[in-house]
Amino acid sequence: TGFSVFVVGVADVDYNELAKIASKPSERHVFIVDDFDAFEKIQDNLVTFVCETATSTLQCFYFLSGFKGFKMLESYNLTEKHFASVQGVSLESGSFPSYVAYRLHKNAFVSQPIREIHPEGLPQAYTIILLFRLLPESPNEPFAIWQITDRDYKPQVGVVLDPASKVLSFFNKDTRGEVQTVNFDNDEVKKIFYGSFHKV
Numbered sequence: 001t002g003f004s005v006f007v008v009g010v011a012d013v014d015y016n017e018l019a020k021i022a023s024k025p026s027e028r029h030v031f032i033v034d035d036f037d038a039f040e041k042i043q044d045n046l047v048t049f050v051c052e053t054a055t056s057t058l059q060c061f062y063f064l065s066g067f068k069g070f071k072m073l074e075s076y077n078l079t080e081k082h083f084a085s086v087q088g089v090s091l092e093s094g095s096f097p098s099y100v101a102y103r104l105h106k107n108a109f110v111s112q113p114i115r116e117i118h119p120e121g122l123p124q125a126y127t128i129i130l131l132f133r134l135l136p137e138s139p140n141e142p143f144a145i146w147q148i149t150d151r152d153y154k155p156q157v158g159v160v161l162d163p164a165s166k167v168l169s170f171f172n173k174d175t176r177g178e179v180q181t182v183n184f185d186n187d188e189v190k191k192i193f194y195g196s197f198h199k200v
Contacts (some may be wrong), residue, residue, distance in 0.1 A: 004029065006050060008042070011035060025098055025135065048199050050054075051129050058145075078102045078110070086110060095197035103135075122148070128159060133197045140164045159200070166190040168200065 007022040009015070022029035028049050031042045080100060083089050093100040104110065128146060140163050147158025157172040159187025168189050171181040172196045192198040 006046065007031070008046075010035065028096065028098065032179075047100075048131070051199065052130065095133075101110065101197075106139075122157070128200075130159065130200045131197060132192075132200075133195060134163060134193055136159070136195060138163060142169075161193075163193050165195045 004023040005021060006029050007018045007173075009018045011034060013032060015030065015032065018030045018032070019026040031046060033039055033042060059135070078086065078089065080091065083091055083102055086108070088105040089110070090103045090105065092101050093099075121175070132145065132146060138190050142160050142162040142164075143156065144160050145160045147160075148156050150156055160169040160171065161167075162169070165185070166189070167183050168183045169181050169183045171179055174180050192200065
């Protein structure tokens with residue numbers, strides 16, 4: 001339909017009435033809180049469901065703030081219809097039964113010319129949202145879960161996971177063309193290396 005409806009009920013509400021308004025499945029689109037101060041309790045789940053829905057249903061979408069978003073999986077042919085054409089990729093259950101995930105095997109190399117995805121290049125400010133899980137058989141050496149390279153395949157910007165050190169790094173080039181990196185290694189970050197789905 002091009003849109004999904006999430007409904008949040010406060011205090012004494014009729015779940016069935018909210019379910020009639022919300023998109024299906026109801027358990028992913030209807031939330032109930034005791035009072036307005038309780039929104040924090042559902043914040044993580046709500047953000048996760050909104051992001052998953054946006055990235056699984058729309059090629060290009062606009063957030064309420066006016067920022068433009070892209071459906072990266074579709075750009076790489078990682079859809080239920082086309083995933084079989086991508087070497088080293090298989091389909092399996094996602095973070096919830098109603099969603100799918102794509103397993104990248106050792107021989108997978110998912111690549112796409114940047115002009116196909118971002119014809120005007122990356123904007124000055126952008127957000128990358130990744131939902132993934134690292135399985136026990138994932139490589140122990142650092143690898144880029146997302147990156148953009150130049151024509152000579154030299155990395156320009158990306159997100160690197162280091163399973164051995166349990167560190168997530170973001171790197172890009174500054175205005176002088178020098179690589180700058182920020183590392184994240186706090187306890188919350190370390191949880192992404194334990195085999196369950198996580199949103200970064």
